[in-house]
Amino acid sequence: MDNWDLIIIGGGPAGLTAGMYAARARLKTLLLEGGAIGGQATTTDWIENYPGFPEGVSGFELMYSFQQQAERFGLEIRYEEVQGLGLAGGVKTVSTPEGSYQAKAIVIASGARHRRLGVPGEAEFHGRGVSYCATCDGAFFLDSTVAVVGGGDAAVEEAVFLTRYASQVYLVHRRDKLRATSILQERALGNPKITPCWNSTVDEIKGENRVAALVLNDVKTRDKRELKVDGVFVYVGIDPNTAFLGDEIRRSQEGYVWVDETLQTSVPGVFAAGDVRDKDLRQVATAVGDGALVVFSVERYLTNLE
Numbered sequence: 412m413d414n415w416d417l418i419i420i421g422g423g424p425a426g427l428t429a430g431m432y433a434a435r436a437r438l439k440t441l442l443l444e445g446g447a448i449g450g451q452a453t454t455t456d457w458i459e460n461y462p463g464f465p466e467g468v469s470g471f472e473l474m475y476s477f478q479q480q481a482e483r484f485g486l487e488i489r490y491e492e493v494q495g496l497g498l499a500g501g502v503k504t505v506s507t508p509e510g511s512y513q514a515k516a517i518v519i520a521s522g523a524r525h526r527r528l529g530v531p532g533e534a535e536f537h538g539r540g541v542s543y544c545a546t547c548d549g550a551f552f553l554d555s556t557v558a559v560v561g562g563g564d565a566a567v568e569e570a571v572f573l574t575r576y577a578s579q580v581y582l583v584h585r586r587d588k589l590r591a592t593s594i595l596q597e598r599a600l601g602n603p604k605i606t607p608c609w610n611s612t613v614d615e616i617k618g619e620n621r622v623a624a625l626v627l628n629d630v631k632t633r634d635k636r637e638l639k640v641d642g643v644f645v646y647v648g649i650d651p652n653t654a655f656l657g658d659e660i661r662r663s664q665e666g667y668v669w670v671d672e673t674l675q676t677s678v679p680g681v682f683a684a685g686d687v688r689d690k691d692l693r694q695v696a697t698a699v700g701d702g703a704l705v706v707f708s709v710e711r712y713l714t715n716l717e
């Protein structure tokens with residue numbers, strides 16, 4: 412069994428920053444990533460609120476730079492999906508389909524994933540008109556009509572992005588007011604290709620082989636109507652990636668990992684950083700802050716162990 416000072420679970424902005432700081436601090440550090448490096452940030456076309464890039468930067472490019480910087484200091488990255496943790500006793504065990512690893516400390520940086528709508532047709536047409544990633548799939552909808560569901564930063568930002576390809580973008584939101592930050596709202600509502608559908612929820616996604624229409628429900632009048640679309644992009648919030656965690660790690664009502672001000676969880680030696688933890692603001696900048704702070708706390712924890 413491999414032995415490490417620190418195992419970081421997840422290779423998004425928080426995990427890669429923690430990895431860079433830890434490797435630079437000469438901790439023997441392993442980062443385990445079950446999917447693609449960079450996490451949700453790589454599926455963001457253009458990030459314009461991360462400092463240092465006056466014109467903005469592509470999510471993919473930014474995350475690739477994070478990875479290169481971390482690896483330059485000797486961070487080891489392995490592409491294995493964590494399935495469970497053994498936290499009894501001082502040494503922690505991390506299990507993947509490839510084997511087991513032991514570490515003195517763990518950082519959970521497993522991030523979050525896009526929530527599903529949970530309506531008929533959504534699973535059936537996933538990949539055939541239903542998408543959770545405009546950056547990945549937007550180009551398939553050239554001169555088409557698409558809908559974006561949601562009213563937060565993600566929905567509004569991606570609706571604007573989709574106007575590069577689609578001729579018409581419906582923004583379907585369950586209230587008559589967007590949750591997204593003002594600058595994004597101004598951009599979306601001022602874009603002639605974007606038409607909001609206020610007070611509307613999606614009851615069903617219909618089609619033969621691919622998406623052809625949404626059944627919308629007016630939450631005020633209860634009227635139903637069909638909206639013809641070629642595709643639908645779902646951005647109705649995110650859920651934390653915590654399936655591999657046991658009950659000993661305390662969580663909020665929404666399922667986010669609880670941490671103290673040092674980013675330590677309810678189990679000593681187990682820390683959490685980034686979108687997976689309970690916090691108010693989930694952005695690349697806040698994930699980076701978490702990544703730096705968590706390694707400071709890990710180092711202090713390891714020093715006290717000696």
Ligand code: NAP
Nearest residue numbers: 561562563564565566568585586590646647648649692693
């Ligand atoms: P979010 O802020 O939680 O917004 C989710 C949206 O979906 C809300 O408008 C919500 O409606 C709606 N919604 C939730 N459940 C729904 C349902 N079942 N049916 C229909 N609509 C539903 O989530 P997000 O936009 O995915 O963003 C996640 C985090 O990433 C946030 O912290 C956000 O600030 C951050 N983010 C930031 C940027 C940026 O800074 N540029 C870009 C993307 C994401 P209500 O408004 O009625 O609750």
